């Protein structure tokens with residue numbers, strides 16, 4: 001510090017109580033590591049150009065992730081396809097990159113289906129999941145030969161009616177749910193295996209002159225930390241496949257194991273850091289591959305495609321959120337409070353994960369327990385409840401990574417406008433892939449009824465301020 005530098009603001013010394021809850025058997029985690037660049041481009045330069053807060057996506061990382069996942073599975077089984085889960089991140093450029101990598105589209109709504117088609121994905125490369133597929137989009141998907149994953153009996157009946165109306169035989173896939181014993185079972189989507197629902201649905205399809213069962217699908221959940229869940233999943237699916245194929249009238253062309261592989265994020269309540277808590281992707285691939293090869297052994301004819309629908313493991317660590325400190329305060333309980341320009345409305349996953357957060361530039365000073373608040377005038381706007389950071393000042397920047405999964409789709413325009421998303425490409429260039437919101441883009445869908453068209457008119461006069 002030079003003699004001419006302004007003095008930092010003085011704070012009276014105070015005794016800080018120790019808060020239990022951050023202490024665990026691994027001790028405190030320090031967060032004074034810095035993260036200055038993304039794919040060789042200084043984050044500070046990007047913020048100068050595009051502003052803060054800012055979502056930064058790495059094209060290189062995205063391509064690397066999807067190739068690594070596919071390759072891990074292909075090491076065990078040759079016929080593998082990735083279906084890109086649009087709900088995980090529906091930004092057009094991100095979807096396009098994944099389609100360039102050969103990923104199909106996995107969609108769960110009418111608008112997602114339409115978006116996939118707009119992005120040039122042919123119907124027969126779309127996996128159509130979800131519990132609600134309105135009739136017009138079902139008709140279109142059937143006409144375009146999309147892969148329809150049936151969720152419930154009413155949907156089955158509707159597909160059959162459409163097929164009958166067009167005098168067609170429609171290939172369909174059954175979504176299954178079951179208990180692997182390694183994860184909390186989800187029973188709300190698809191047909192249950194244990195109670196016979198799935199069997200009944202398969203019989204119903206077999207008896208229909210307008211439907212043919214060609215695929216089986218299931219999705220265990222998300223951020224699954226036990227790879228054995230996938231081995232069990234595949235075994236249950238191949239057992240069911242044998243059952244439905246038994247009489248020779250049905251032939252399954254693909255087994256779709258859904259998504260759920262974790263990213264290197266920190267789920268709240270899991271004490272070990274992601275590097276220790278999250279198994280390697282090859283462990284998941286080994287489980288899937290071993291169970292699949294066992295399940296298919298002795299099965300004659302061409303073997304089914306293995307489809308996986310990873311979202312989180314593909315995109316999460318390909319995106320970061322940069323935020324800038326806009327204020328600091330000492331909270332009454334002694335903790336340091338830091339106000340950032342990015343709030344929980346941009347990183348909704350902060351409600352379930354402790355996203356690793358790092359300084360963009362290293363900072364001197366003893367780390368202390370800090371609460372990271374967002375800019376919203378709402379009590380819930382906390383980006384991290386407690387993280388150990390060196391003393392921060394206005395203008396310092398932090399980067400949250402990974403944030404690529406489920407934030408650009410679940411974010412809310414709430415109080416603040418949503419910021420831009422940029423893409424850093426492998427040739428060292430960067431581009432906007434989604435503009436930041438503006439007041440006019442926000443108000444564009446609104447309409448003013450004619451009787452409200454006039455300006456407010458007369459305001460009552462203001463009292464004049466006086467000084468005693």
Ligand SMILES: Cc1ncc(COP(=O)(O)O)c(C=O)c1O
Pocket residue numbers: 085088106129219221222223258259260261309310311312313405
């Ligand atoms: C049917 C289906 N497939 C794939 C995914 C992607 O899951 P993940 O991001 O955990 O890989 C989801 C997410 O909920 C899903 O519902």
